[in-house]
Amino acid sequence: DVKVTQSSRYLVKRTGEKVFLECVQDMDHENMFWYRQDPGLGLRLIYFSYDVKMKEKGDIPEGYSVSREKKERFSLILESASTNQTSMYLCASSYGTVNSNQPQHFGDGTRLSIL
């Protein structure tokens, strides 16, 4: 089975801090994704990557950056955390081209609170 592991289930940080969320997948998938999940809004794509060192903006990239130095690891960075970034963050990975019919495999999520 595909395993997508997010480094923390719960995280509490302060406004203005630099925050790192880590995600690792063990199935050699080309594509990795970061979403945030908010009630009533579903999942919104922040950034994705289709190869090492490659990244593309999603629908809501403002205030975030990403890093993919190794194929199995995709990091989400909040440069200067703000309270409106309090959310559930989900990482996913998939095989093949980004627009293929291959499903995405998700981690269990990180619930991030910014105080």
Next chain:
Amino acid sequence: GNSVTQMEGPVTLSEEAFLTINCTYTATGYPSLFWYVQYPGEGLQLLLKATKADDKGSNKGFEATYRKETTSFHLEKGSVQVSDSAVYFCALNGNKLVFGAGTILRVKS
């Protein structure tokens, strides 16, 4: 752009009741369609998918048929169980995966 609209929840049913969760989409081209499920405290997992018109996806007693003429992909199950309580997301994959807002399902024993 592409979009997905799901019926609002929460949907509350008694065990063994029939379930329908409506999903309609707007898309250019011929996207693949998915239903994902999120159990409490977990990430999303794929429930079923359909990749072309008239395809029927099925898994764990759930079914959905890709209807191009009505741009719909409604999720159905004949007899729900308490363990089906979760959030259900409809999604389409054109040039990227687009999710609906999710529908909470609560099943009472």
